[in-house]
Each structure stands twice: as structure tokens, then as C-alpha cells.
Amino acid sequence: xxxxxxxxxxxxxxxxxxxxxxxxxxxxxxxxxxxxxxxxxxxxxxxxxxxxxxxxxxxxxxxxxxxxxxxxxxxxxxxxxxxxxxxxxxxxxxxxxxxxxxxxxxxxxxxxxxxxxxxxxxxxxxxxxxxxxxxxxxxx
Amino acid sequence: xxxxxxxxxxxxxxxxxxxxxxxxxxxxxxxxxxxxxxxxxxxxxxxxxxxxxxxxxxxxxxxxxxxxxxxxxxxxxxxxxxxxxxxxxxxxxxxxxxxxxxxxxxxxxxxxxxxxxxxxxxxxxxxxxxxxxxxxxxxxxxxxxxxxxxxxxxxxxxxxxxxxxxxxxxxxxxxxxxxxxxxxxxxxxxxxxxxxxxxxxxxxxxxxxxxxxxxxxxxxxxxxxxxxxxxxxxxxxxxxxxxxxxxxxxxxxxxxxxxxxxxxxxxxxxxxxxxxxxxxxxxxxxxxxxxxxxxxxxxxxxxxxx
Numbered sequence: 001x002x003x004x005x006x007x008x009x010x011x012x013x014x015x016x017x018x019x020x021x022x023x024x025x026x027x028x029x030x031x032x033x034x035x036x037x038x039x040x041x042x043x044x045x046x047x048x049x050x051x052x053x054x055x056x057x058x059x060x061x062x063x064x065x066x067x068x069x070x071x072x073x074x075x076x077x078x079x080x081x082x083x084x085x086x087x088x089x090x091x092x093x094x095x096x097x098x099x100x101x102x103x104x105x106x107x108x109x110x111x112x113x114x115x116x117x118x119x120x121x122x123x124x125x126x127x128x129x130x131x132x133x134x135x136x137x138x139x140x
Numbered sequence: 141x142x143x144x145x146x147x148x149x150x151x152x153x154x155x156x157x158x159x160x161x162x163x164x165x166x167x168x169x170x171x172x173x174x175x176x177x178x179x180x181x182x183x184x185x186x187x188x189x190x191x192x193x194x195x196x197x198x199x200x201x202x203x204x205x206x207x208x209x210x211x212x213x214x215x216x217x218x219x220x221x222x223x224x225x226x227x228x229x230x231x232x233x234x235x236x237x238x239x240x241x242x243x244x245x246x247x248x249x250x251x252x253x254x255x256x257x258x259x260x261x262x263x264x265x266x267x268x269x270x271x272x273x274x275x276x277x278x279x280x281x282x283x284x285x286x287x288x289x290x291x292x293x294x295x296x297x298x299x300x301x302x303x304x305x306x307x308x309x310x311x312x313x314x315x316x317x318x319x320x321x322x323x324x325x326x327x328x329x330x331x332x333x334x335x336x337x338x339x340x341x342x343x344x345x346x347x348x349x350x351x352x353x354x355x356x357x358x359x360x361x362x363x364x365x366x367x368x369x370x371x372x373x374x375x376x377x378x379x380x381x382x383x384x385x386x387x388x389x390x391x392x393x394x395x396x397x398x399x400x401x402x403x404x405x406x407x408x409x410x411x412x413x414x415x416x417x418x419x420x421x422x423x424x425x426x427x428x429x430x431x432x433x434x435x436x437x438x439x440x441x442x443x444x445x446x
Contacts, residue, residue, distance in 0.1 A: 010230075025386040034248070035245075036247055036248060037251040038251065039250070039291060039292055040249075040340070040403060041159060041337070041338035042160050042402045042403050042406075043170070044334040045335065045406065045441055047172075047443030049441045049443075050172065050174075050443040051440045052442065057415070059421075063334070064249065065249075066248065067247075067248030074410045090174070090200070090443060091173070092170070092201040093245055094244075094245035
């Protein structure tokens with residue numbers, strides 16, 4: 001997956017929390033996903049409802065004018081970006097770039113979201129941090 | 141609350157639309173996978189009133205199945221073609237498959253789409269006719285296609301569909317070809333963020349050809365008292381028997397007019413009127429100067445899966 005780093009390692013080291021039995025859970029926290037094709041209220045409602053049914057989703061906010069879904073996730077969820085993109089496709093729309101906040105760890109040049117099999121190439125961290133951190137980045 | 145709204149939409153007293161596109165013309169399928177809708181349309185033209193319940197289900201995001209069953213409240217002597225792109229003008233049960241073969245979301249709020257329609261129908265009522273007994277029930281096949289562009293500000297769709305009837309007992313209902321062109325817009329003032337009520341306006345133009353109907357009139361049985369094979373086959377068929385084309389059937393016409401679509405939460409209300417621009421009626425059927433439709437649809441959104 002091709003990714004580019006934005007800013008933002010918030011510097012919160014969460015290793016102890018994550019190692020205490022929650023490492024089987026994915027740790028996506030917040031996603032802003034651009035969606036092409038949403039033209040009306042019924043379409044937005046359909047997407048909002050179906051994305052809201054994905055496991056681990058706490059809330060979904062849709063901006064029709066910006067074409068953006070803001071998804072807030074519960075801690076310790078099993079959410080995956082691939083499931084989200086599939087759900088958008090099932091609604092007849094096209095998912096584009098996303099701004100993701102997640103907890104994970106760096107493995108080489110990739111950022112691996114904890115508890116999932118999804119990782120993103122967002123470049124190396126400023127520090128040589130190898131434990132779990134909360135990171136916000138952009139991805140396509 | 142959901143059940144109450146669904147019941148209202150399905151009942152004949154709900155005077156309100158059947159989708160979230162144009163009211164009369166063709167558009168592209170829009171339900172997501174696992175989404176469904178139920179609705180009722182009231183369709184009216186001079187002397188003819190029909191109620192058209194319709195149910196749709198999104199099997200995938202590109203394949204939708206719809207069942208409609210319009211029936212007459214009042215009937216007239218008008219040439220009967222399609223009432224809308226998605227609903228027959230005859231009292232029939234129609235199963236319509238919609239395959240969105242092209243789908244490209246090109247920007248925020250913007251899509252270009254193309255859909256093919258294929259369906260079958262069977263008559264459910266045999267309306268009385270002034271020129272003789274009712275025609276026997278027919279089955280029908282329907283094929284159509286639509287393409288369009290949608291955005292937050294403007295909409296444009298064009299499409300056409302052909303319904304061919306097949307006789308059960310050699311009576312033949314009119315075949316029909318309906319084409320449409322629809323322009324729509326959402327004024328900037330009404331361009332609201334979700335979840336706010338959404339109001340759109342359309343200008344719809346339809347062009348229609350309705351073929352002539354025909355009736356099979358059997359020869360009266362006469363016994364000449366002569367039963368030799370040679371003489372029986374030489375008896376000529378009496379005049380006025382066989383397949384008789386009904387002179388008061390069929391037309392060519394164009395209609396144009398405004399429609400409006402209001403959606404909020406899971407409900408869509410739609411209505412509009414088309415005025416006759418041009419009509420060329422075969423025979424002496426009554427004038428059909430306008431057509432109107434009002435409908436109400438309830439959507440079951442969110443898909444079927446966790």
C-alpha cells in the first residue's frame with residue numbers, strides 16, 4: 001500500500017496498554033475518508049448506516065458537500081480499512097484518500113496497525129521508536 | 141415508526157414516488173447492496189387513475205430487482221403505453237432487472253452511470269373497451285437502457301425502453317416504446333449538508349410510440365350439412381373474423397413538464413405533471429393533455445450484513 005506521511009506522531013507511547021492483552025484487536029481510532037459519488041441525502045444515509053454497522057464503529061458523520069466520512073472507532077475494535085472500502089463499494093460509491101489515526105508500530109519503513117494485518121508505508125519515524133505509538137497519517 | 145411509514149407507502153391511500161430519480165423518465169439504478177425500498181405511486185391522466193405499488197432490492201451495488209404491480213382505479217379509452225420508465229401503463233405485474241453496467245464516480249458528489257433494464261410482465265386486469273369485449277390477458281417483455289450524469293448541482297439522464305406483448309389467445313395488447321430526457325438541478329439555496337431535507341427539481345420530456353392493439357375474432361361455427369373434406373376447406377372465412385386491428389388504439393406523443401423530489405431520512409416524496417407537446421392518436425381516443433404522478437417511497441438502508 002502506497003502511503004505518504006503527514007505529520008504527527010503524537011508521541012504517546014502505549015506499549016504497556018497494548019501488550020496487556022489487547023494486541024489481537026485492531027487499533028484504528030479515527031478515519032476521515034473521502035468518498036466520490038455521494039450526491040444526495042438518501043445516498044449519504046445509506047453509506048452512513050452501512051458503515052455504522054461495521055464492527056467497532058462508534059459514530060459516522062457524513063459531509064455531502066466535502067464528500068467526507070468521519071468515522072470514530074471504539075477502542076479494541078476489529079475494524080479494517082479493507083472492510084470499510086469494500087462497504088463503500090457495495091453502496092455504489094468510490095473510496096479515495098483517507099486520513100487515519102491508529103495505534104501501531106513501525107516495522108522497517110512501514111507502519112503496522114496493531115491487531116490487524118494492514119500496514120502503511122508512511123516513512124520512518126523521527127525517533128527510533130519501536131514500541132506502539134498513536135500516529136495520524138494520510139493514505140490513498 | 142418505520143412500520144407505520146412502510147404501511148402508509150404501500151397502502152392505496154398514500155398519494156405520493158418510486159425512487160430518487162425522475163418521476164416519469166429513465167434513470168440509473170441507485171440502491172446499494174442489501175438496501176431495499178417500498179413505495180406507491182398514484183398515476184393519473186385524463187380519465188385514467190392507477191395505483192402503482194413497487195418494491196426494489198439491491199442484490200449488489202450494480203444489480204437491482206424491482207417488482208411493480210400497477211392497477212386501475214378508473215380506466216379510459218386512451219392508448220396505453222408505459223406510464224413511467226420503471227412502471228407499465230397497463231395493469232400488470234412486472235419484474236424488472238436493472239444492471240448498472242457502467243459506474244464511475246468522478247468527483248465529490250459526481251457520478252456517470254449506465255444501466256440496462258430487462259423484465260417480464262403479466263396482465264392482471266382486463267379493462268373494458270368501448271369497441272368490444274376486453275382483450276385477453278397478455279404477457280410482456282421489456283428491455284430498456286439509461287445513462288446519465290449526477291452531481292450535487294445538476295442531473296441529466298436519457299433513456300429508452302420497449303415493451304412487447306405476447307398473446308395468450310391471439311388478442312394482442314399494444315406494444316410501446318418510451319424514451320425520455322431529464323434535466324435536474326438542486327438550487328444553491330437548497331444545497332444542504334446531511335442530514336437535512338433534500339429538494340431537487342427536474343424537467344422531464346418523454347417521447348412515446350404505442351402500437352395498435354388487435355383482437356382475434358373467431359369464425360362463427362356453421363354446419364352446412366356437407367362434411368366432405370374438400371368442401372369444408374373451401375369455405376371462405378367470413379368478413380370481420382380473424383385478427384382484427386383495433387382502430388382506436390395506438391398513438392405517438394411527446395410530453396414535457398416539471399417534477400420535484402423531496403427526500404429526508406428514509407422517505408422520498410415525489411410528484412410532477414407532464415403536458416402534451418404533441419399527439420398523434422390513431423382513431424378517436426379521448427384527448428390526453430396531461431399526465432401526473434405522485435409517489436411515496438420508504439427506504440430500508442444500511443445493507444444486510446454486519
